[in-house]
Amino acid sequence: MTGLELDHVGFTYPKAKRSVLSDVCASFAPGTISAIRGYSGAGKSTLLYLIAGLDVPTRGQLRWNDQPVLTGDLTEYRRRVVSLIAQSYLLFPNRTALENVCYPLLLAGKSRQEAETEAREHLRSVRLGEELYRRLPGRLSGGEQQRVAIARCLASHTPLIAADEPTGNLDEENAREVMGILQKLAEEEKKTIVIVTHDRMIADLAQKQYILSQGQLLTE
Amino acid sequence: MFLIRMCRRPLIPLLLLTEFMLSACFLSVNEKTLRENQASIEQLYDTAVVECRVLPKTVTGGRFAISPFSARALCRQEAVDSYFCVLKDPCYLTQDGPEGNMIVACGTNDLAVFCREMYVTVMLDETYRDVDFKEDAAVCLLDEDMAEELGYRPKDTISVMGGDENGHYTEKAAPQELTVIGTYKNGGSMVEKGAILVPESRFYTRGEKRLTYDAASQNRWYYYIKFSFTLHPAYNRDLERVTAELEEAVSHLTGLDKVEYTLYVGSRELEQALRPLENKTALQQRLSLPMQAAFCVLSAALTLLLAAGERQEILIRRLGGESGTRVLVSTWAALCLLLSLLVLPSLLVAQLLWKGAQTAFLLKSAAVSMFLGGLLLLILCRRKLIALYQRQD
């Protein structure tokens, strides 16, 4: 179990002149939270998109547990390996909190009953009030939506979690709480967690810190 | 399941439902009134009777008088359906007549029209209610006062012979025996006082028995003082041509004293009834296509909005590890099912309003929407996730 390895990863946006990432080498071990910081426009989100399987590197390679993440089989990678916690939470707008968390469970082939039971557990573990389970995301606060997104991430049972500014929209207290949940996941479930953040305080809560600068990832 | 989710954000589906309903209503009502107007136009063309009159060209051109010969020539035109005439000739009662008094024989082929046109009231004896002046009946009607003076009653027979213009007997015409079938009351100055009313046919040369005293003078004394005719409804659609032909024929007529004639065609009423209807149907026909196009565009636009609203759903599902094809198929199927359900009530409305004439359009419109919606979904499902995601953020 070597976790995620980035092997000389480079990325250029289509039609863009300059590459955003030129040569990123890093490895993210299971059971750790790694925080990536960098100035705005450095390419932090772009790197996270590659980790989350939104696209493939234009150069180099990603490896998960020593297996290359094949370009043709991103679907499998997205389904079994990685889950993304997006800054905008990315919840199904017309499904309730509970239904949102049920989604990966149903996709994995669980019955509706089983899925709901498990989804409730995950929602409880992120301490979302029971009365909010039947609400649509539009009627939840930012912090509540973030918890639903984390619960869904838990329900997808992926060993790798990529989080793009997971606390960006939250106040300090909520941010700390979210970090607490992530820390617990890393410790107890040995998940590999990569987060991108601007926030020094959040980064300090991670075991490893990186700075992305000029297309390269540097250890702090 | 997806229907429940749709109901959570029902604005666009409701708009679509309304749009389908409105298009069914508008187009059906338009179709209905169009068909009804077209039917009334047909009906007008099929039944309207256009009356034509031959008139002197100038008001001061003297009295109206055209020879039956000319009139008959006009009537031989195929468009002419029936005619009405009044002719007049001096004649003489052979017995019990007012001495030395020339009487006028007034002939017509249609007693009913005669009464209306000449302001005459007829009192027919019961036995003769069915007498038809179009036929060759040896009958007559006497002026009320004259009948009383002379003591004639219905069923009596009188003997009449042609007189000359001076009110003299003429031996050249043998007397005719005519049965009195009733009396009339002269309501105006159109009919000469004391005239005897006879069917038109009594004037024709029939062996020796005729009310015209000789053939040579027929053209001088035997003439129509009124003549009009009606056109066959079958020619109503072709009035312009028919009118031109008849006008041409009338322009060659010359009557007594070289009076020239002109034709008055009573098509104004028909035109006045037709024009607004025809204008309306033309407008409705012209409007129908743009209206359909507008409704089609509207439903397509709403469907595209609906499909665009699925962007986040598509993104999350693909991010969750579902293949693009799978997401596309299920989303498109849901969209098609929804559209089918939404279009159903409008089909019913179209059926109720006008025999479902708009069913084909509604189905087509829904199909176009499904197709375009599917196309947009296809684009969304094929797009690079990174692009889809970035637009999201």
Ligand SMILES: Nc1ncnc2c1ncn2[C@@H]1O[C@H](COP(=O)(O)OP(=O)(O)OP(=O)(O)O)[C@@H](O)[C@H]1O
């Ligand atoms: N779709 C795209 N096409 C072309 N260039 C892009 C695209 N998306 C981002 N970029 C460019 O890539 C660079 C890195 O963008 P990225 O969003 O990864 O930065 P970031 O480090 O996350 O910044 P921030 O801290 O502001 O979120 C930027 O210069 C940006 O302009």
Ligand SMILES: [Mg+2]
């Ligand atoms: Mg960013």
